[in-house]
Amino acid sequence: MDQEQQDQYSGVGIDGVITPTDRTGNSPGSVIMDPDAYFKAMVPSDTAPGVWRWDDIEHVLSEMAKRPKRYPAYRRFAALVNQQWDGAPGASPLIFVGVQRIYAGETLPGHRHNSVAIYYWISGRGRALVDGKEIPFKAGDFFTCPAWHDHSFVNDGDEEMTMIAIHDLPLLAQARALFWEEPVGSENTQHIVREGAGSWSAQEEHEAMEADPDIVRASAT
Amino acid sequence: MDQEQQDQYSGVGIDGVITPTDRTGNSPGSVIMDPDAYFKAMVPSDTAPGVWRWDDIEHVLSEMAKRPKRYPAYRRFAALVNQQWDGAPGASPLIFVGVQRIYAGETLPGHRHNSVAIYYWISGRGRALVDGKEIPFKAGDFFTCPAWHDHSFVNDGDEEMTMIAIHDLPLLAQARALFWEEPVGSENTQHIVREGAGSWSAQEEHEAMEADPDIVRASAT
Amino acid sequence: MDQEQQDQYSGVGIDGVITPTDRTGNSPGSVIMDPDAYFKAMVPSDTAPGVWRWDDIEHVLSEMAKRPKRYPAYRRFAALVNQQWDGAPGASPLIFVGVQRIYAGETLPGHRHNSVAIYYWISGRGRALVDGKEIPFKAGDFFTCPAWHDHSFVNDGDEEMTMIAIHDLPLLAQARALFWEEPVGSENTQHIVREGAGSWSAQEEHEAMEADPDIVRASAT
Amino acid sequence: MDQEQQDQYSGVGIDGVITPTDRTGNSPGSVIMDPDAYFKAMVPSDTAPGVWRWDDIEHVLSEMAKRPKRYPAYRRFAALVNQQWDGAPGASPLIFVGVQRIYAGETLPGHRHNSVAIYYWISGRGRALVDGKEIPFKAGDFFTCPAWHDHSFVNDGDEEMTMIAIHDLPLLAQARALFWEEPVGSENTQHIVREGAGSWSAQEEHEAMEADPDIVRASAT
Numbered sequence: 001m002d003q004e005q006q007d008q009y010s011g012v013g014i015d016g017v018i019t020p021t022d023r024t025g026n027s028p029g030s031v032i033m034d035p036d037a038y039f040k041a042m043v044p045s046d047t048a049p050g051v052w053r054w055d056d057i058e059h060v061l062s063e064m065a066k067r068p069k070r071y072p073a074y075r076r077f078a079a080l081v082n083q084q085w086d087g088a089p090g091a092s093p094l095i096f097v098g099v100q101r102i103y104a105g106e107t108l109p110g111h112r113h114n115s116v117a118i119y120y121w122i123s124g125r126g127r128a129l130v131d132g133k134e135i136p137f138k139a140g141d142f143f144t145c146p147a148w149h150d151h152s153f154v155n156d157g158d159e160e161m162t163m164i165a166i167h168d169l170p171l172l173a174q175a176r177a178l179f180w181e182e183p184v185g186s187e188n189t190q191h192i193v194r195e196g197a198g199s200w201s202a203q204e205e206h207e208a209m210e211a212d213p214d215i216v217r218a219s220a221t
Numbered sequence: 222m223d224q225e226q227q228d229q230y231s232g233v234g235i236d237g238v239i240t241p242t243d244r245t246g247n248s249p250g251s252v253i254m255d256p257d258a259y260f261k262a263m264v265p266s267d268t269a270p271g272v273w274r275w276d277d278i279e280h281v282l283s284e285m286a287k288r289p290k291r292y293p294a295y296r297r298f299a300a301l302v303n304q305q306w307d308g309a310p311g312a313s314p315l316i317f318v319g320v321q322r323i324y325a326g327e328t329l330p331g332h333r334h335n336s337v338a339i340y341y342w343i344s345g346r347g348r349a350l351v352d353g354k355e356i357p358f359k360a361g362d363f364f365t366c367p368a369w370h371d372h373s374f375v376n377d378g379d380e381e382m383t384m385i386a387i388h389d390l391p392l393l394a395q396a397r398a399l400f401w402e403e404p405v406g407s408e409n410t411q412h413i414v415r416e417g418a419g420s421w422s423a424q425e426e427h428e429a430m431e432a433d434p435d436i437v438r439a440s441a442t
Numbered sequence: 443m444d445q446e447q448q449d450q451y452s453g454v455g456i457d458g459v460i461t462p463t464d465r466t467g468n469s470p471g472s473v474i475m476d477p478d479a480y481f482k483a484m485v486p487s488d489t490a491p492g493v494w495r496w497d498d499i500e501h502v503l504s505e506m507a508k509r510p511k512r513y514p515a516y517r518r519f520a521a522l523v524n525q526q527w528d529g530a531p532g533a534s535p536l537i538f539v540g541v542q543r544i545y546a547g548e549t550l551p552g553h554r555h556n557s558v559a560i561y562y563w564i565s566g567r568g569r570a571l572v573d574g575k576e577i578p579f580k581a582g583d584f585f586t587c588p589a590w591h592d593h594s595f596v597n598d599g600d601e602e603m604t605m606i607a608i609h610d611l612p613l614l615a616q617a618r619a620l621f622w623e624e625p626v627g628s629e630n631t632q633h634i635v636r637e638g639a640g641s642w643s644a645q646e647e648h649e650a651m652e653a654d655p656d657i658v659r660a661s662a663t
Numbered sequence: 664m665d666q667e668q669q670d671q672y673s674g675v676g677i678d679g680v681i682t683p684t685d686r687t688g689n690s691p692g693s694v695i696m697d698p699d700a701y702f703k704a705m706v707p708s709d710t711a712p713g714v715w716r717w718d719d720i721e722h723v724l725s726e727m728a729k730r731p732k733r734y735p736a737y738r739r740f741a742a743l744v745n746q747q748w749d750g751a752p753g754a755s756p757l758i759f760v761g762v763q764r765i766y767a768g769e770t771l772p773g774h775r776h777n778s779v780a781i782y783y784w785i786s787g788r789g790r791a792l793v794d795g796k797e798i799p800f801k802a803g804d805f806f807t808c809p810a811w812h813d814h815s816f817v818n819d820g821d822e823e824m825t826m827i828a829i830h831d832l833p834l835l836a837q838a839r840a841l842f843w844e845e846p847v848g849s850e851n852t853q854h855i856v857r858e859g860a861g862s863w864s865a866q867e868e869h870e871a872m873e874a875d876p877d878i879v880r881a882s883a884t
Contacts, residue, residue: 026798027272029305032281034292038300038319039421041310042394046414047588049572050560051248054582060253071255079259080584084250086395087308089262092558092586093396094610095537098259114777114840114854116534118492120562120606122582130491135689140496140564142522144534146489147839148857164562166608168536168838173263174307174395175314175831176810177777177840179854189852191777191842193267194811200260247577268809270793271781275803301805313779313807315831316758335556335619335633337755339713341783341827343803351712356468361717361785363743365755367710368618369636385783387829389617389757396610397589398556398619400633410631412556412621415590469714471747474723476734480742480761481863483752484836488856493690502695513697521701526692528837529750531704535838540701615705616749616837617756635709642702 047084050091061101061162073108073153074182075200076101077165090170098165102126102155110152111182111200115167117151119143124161127154150184268305271312282322282383294329294374295403296421297322298386309394317390322383323347323376331373332403336388338372340364345382348375371405489526492533503543503604515550515595516624517642518543519607530615538611543604544568544597552594553624557609559593561585566603569596592626710747713754724764724825736771736816737845738863739764740828753833761828765789765818773815774845778830780814782806787824790817813847 033041060078064071077100080091091097096115099122102108110129119128125138130151137143145151155161172178178192180200188202198205254262281299285292298321302310312318317336320343323329331350340349346359351372358364366372376382393399399413401421409423419426475483502520506513519542522533533539538557541564544550552571561570567580572593579585587593597603614620620634622642630644640647696704723741727734740763743754754760759778762785765771773792782791788801793814800806808814818824835841841855843863851865861868 026793026796027270027303029268029303030271030273031302031304032273032277033300033302033310034281034285035296035298035300035319035421038302038310041302042317042391043413043418044309044394044397046397046417047250049248049570049577049588049591050251050584050586051577052251052253052584054580056253057582057584060255064255075256077256079254079256081252081254081259081262082248082250082586083252088265089254089259091560091584092608092610094613095558095560095608096263097560097584097608098256114838114842116537116839118533118537118539128491130689133689135491135493138496140499142492142494142499142533142539144492144524146491146857148854149491164606166534166537166539168534168610168613169263171536171610171613172838172840173265175777175835176265176267176779177835177842179777179840179842191811192264194809196267197260197264200256247572247575270791270798270809270812271805271807272798273805275801278803278805303807312781312805313829313831315834316779316781316829318781318805318829335617335621337618337758339754339758339760349712351468354468356712356714359717361720363713363715363720363754363760365713365745367636367712369633370712385827387755387758387760387781389755389831389834392757392831392834393617393619396556396614397558398614398621400556400619400621412590415588469712469745471711471745472713472715473744473746474715474719475742475744475752476723476727477738477740477742477761477863480744480752483744484759484832485855485860486751486836486839488839488859490692491690492693494693494695498695502697506697517698519698521696521698523694523696523701523704524690524692525694530707531696531701538705540698611705615707618707618709634706638709639706642698 044086045084047082050080050082052080052091057099061099065101065103073102073106074111085170088170088173092170094168094171094174096165096167096169100163100165102153102161102163104155104158104160106155108153109182110150110184111180112148112150112184113167113169113181114147114177114179115169115172116147117145118166119145120164120166122162122164124155124159125157126161127156128152129154148179265307266305268303271301271303273301273312278320282320286322286324294323294327295332306391309391311391313391315389315392315395317386317388319386320383321386322381323374324381325376325379327376329374330403331371331405332401333369333371333405334388334390334402335368335398335400336390336393337368338366339387340366341385341387343383343385345376345380345384346378347382348377349373350375369400486528487526489524492522492524494522494533499541503541507543507545515544515548516553527612530612532612534612536610536613536616538607538609540607541604542607543602544595545602546597546600548597550595551624552592552626553622554590554592554626555609555611555623556589556619556621557611557614558589559587560608561587562606562608564604564606566597566601567599568603569598570594571596590621707749708747710745713743713745715743715754720762724762728764728766736765736769737774748833751833751836755833757831757834757837759828759830759832763826763828765816765824765826767818767821767823769818771816772845773813773847774843775811775813775847776830776832776844777810777840777842778832778835779810780808781829782808783827783829785825785827787818787822787826788820789824790819791815792817811842 057078064076077098080097081089121139123139128135176193181189182201190197285297298319300319301312344360349356397414402410403422411418506518519540522539523531565581570577618635623631624643632639727739740761743760744752784802786802791798839856844852845864853860
């Protein structure tokens with residue numbers, strides 16, 4: 001190895017991580033690790049149990065109800081996250097759990113995603129429409145929507161409808177594989193990572209969300 | 222919500238992340254996110270391509286050869302990592318790639334893991350032993366070892382044997398599901414996360430690895 | 443290619459699937475596919491939505507209650523499966539959902555697994571014990587148990603406790619990575635695939651389960 | 664449970680699998696399993712090692728070279744499959760491995776997919792173009808292309824270029840999450856499952872592939 005080549009290893013440091021000088025300028029994060037460095041970096045932290053109390057979830061949902069512009073039906077959900085996981089967040093390392101509320105007379109507009117969603121109705125009754133076909137539901141029922149099928153929900157009952165949504169969304173996000181289309185329409189198809197998606201809806205920007213003064217505060221009552 | 226309950230939301234802050242006071246003391250990372258906060262936390266960074274040059278890999282392997290005590294056959298591999306991924310490291314988000322070298326006459330001792338490994342022989346020839354059965358290999362061949370089956374490798378040729386190892390190891394690490402048993406023997410079974418594994422081998426401690434003065438330096442020639 | 447080599451391709455058939463004669467006798471399923479054959483084999487079937495009605499789930503659970511020997515607390519659950527998925531079964535391709543019932547005064551004995559479980563209490567109240575620490579629950583609460591941590595559940599209330607259990611169990615089964623230890627005790631650790639596990643409990647055999655005349659019949663009332 | 668409800672369990676049969684009559688006609692595969700039936704269905708078969716010999720792979724690639732219309736660069740690859748896995752096929756349960764050949768002067772046209780691909784050059788030299796940026800390669804180098812980034816390969820050397828491609832494609836197929844765009848152009852974006860993709864290229868139909876008399880035969884020499 002001549003001097004020029006040696007100089008390429010300028011980033012060589014502790015812990016057996018070798019950082020070759022990038023010869024093309026196109027691969028800034030590529031390193032070579034020895035087995036001990038890799039082992040240490042690969043072993044994730046162990047975590048404590050996750051606990052989310054219904055009183056807290058209910059409180060968040062009722063706060064959202066006070067800000068209907070900020071939290072319309074499709075964004076009126078409480079995501080349960082254990083922040084001890086690294087990588088894409090979820091209730092477990094690969095699984096998302098959210099609790100969503102739709103009020104009597106409301107419709108959650110049609111959308112689709114490449115994660116297969118599982119729904120459980122805690123309370124209320126209503127209908128799902130999958131590719132235009134109706135499936136009625138009431139409290140206690142479970143439903144899964146196949147990947148990339150359009151689906152919407154209608155609360156046609158007299159009381160609020162609360163449901164749990166379960167996805168393998170953190171796995172797909174972690175793998176950089178997540179697609180979302182909301183509202184329905186191919187012009188709204190977003191590759192969540194590559195296309196710099198700003199929000200669940202292709203028609204919204206995260207910046208606009210952040211600027212909204214009506215951000216939910218759990219203790220604001 | 223009375224005052225006592227409100228006080229439990231002491232961690233409520235920006236970005237719609239609600240941190241209820243932990244009522245049991247057993248769930249420090251459990252939070253509730255609103256959809257905007259969750260979306261922002263969930264979308265991973267996009268990354269640049271990963272590039273690892275053979276000259277660099279070869280250099281690392283030859284440096285390891287100079288430190289046989291520190292890098293015996295089972296730990297003489299170069300792990301290719303793109304540090305732009307979050308979560309458990311790999312060449313891609315869910316896949317580990319390493320380049321391993323075994324010298325003529327050497328044996329990589331028997332071990333097993335719950336990831337299914339794929340091997341490709343770049344050069345040399347030798348034998349794998351899977352549960353005691355022999356499978357001969359030479360450059361160009363591919364081989365997969367079923368999960369949790371004992372396997373070892375023997376270089377019975379005249380030249381060095383270099384192979385690529387491919388696992389879904391980052392996925393299993395991320396899911397906290399990875400088991401490793403090295404060397405073979407149920408007393409050496411390690412749940413990599415829960416049991417605080419110190420190294421690939423149950424008979425080694427990471428601390429001892431770190432204290433070893435022979436740590437590889439790619440520019441040390 | 444000489445005659446001897448040609449003869450090795452005896453299994454060559456339709457659809458571009460090439461089946462070399464196995465030279466070692468140790469790799470019966472290894473084939474080479476051309477891109478068209480692979481594409482056709484790789485694309486999974488699309489599926490219809492999954493729907494599971496509460497009345498059906500409740501009926502199955504109440505039938506189980508009539509056969510307490512066959513369905514003690516740890517095996518008193520209804521697994522929701524969409525049989526249109528190929529690979530390991532679940533409510534979605536990678537996620538298991540089960541509804542479990544524990545009666546007043548009962549304990550679900552301590553066990554652990556390398557899937558991270560998420561629990562939701564539909565009704566009742568009780569306690570989880572994770573590595574000996576108590577976490578009380580009541581209807582509406584969510585709880586996740588970290589991978590490979592011992593956990594048990596106690597119904598110390600006056601009514602039945604019904605809970606939803608959510609795992610990435612089909613993913614781990616599909617990857618051949620699933621470990622289970624039930625009841626707690628390293629002598630009961632089972633690699634579900636490799637070790638030919640007979641049942642959830644290392645102390646039971648599937649054959650014995652099948653021989654039991656008390657098998658649940660949903661229409662047996 | 665009244666008579667009408669009982670009749671709904673018409674599909675109840677052996678092994679604790681309960682098949683409620685589908686009330687909506689929209690969920691044909693939804694069943695409820697008891698824990699013993701689920702356990703039995705969930706535990707996958709253990710498998711033998713996979714072995715793929717270089718002579719066989721080379722033979723398949725050279726046969727493809729004789730049928731350039733059927734096997735242009737983008738479809739001139741040998742997929743290594745262990746048919747003992749259930750679910751989407753691969754060299755391991757979640758990982759695809761293919762060996763691809765590009766001749767001197769050829770270009771593999773631009774395309775993208777939501778799996779992160781890893782490439783290793785066995786022989787030859789050339790360039791990758793990722794979103795228009797050039798990255799040169801030669802034998803021994805490794806390269807990963809981020810998900811959903813356009814990439815093409817050019818063999819600008821004097822000899823054939825052979826490379827290994829590694830994806831988490833079986834995982835994404837199994838999860839029904841796989842997207843493919845080939846050739847580049849949003850009109851060619853295919854959700855592999857939902858949209859009934861006929862081939863890797865949106866401009867081809869599988870039927871046309873099957874009708875082609877030039878299908879590769881490994882023993883045709």
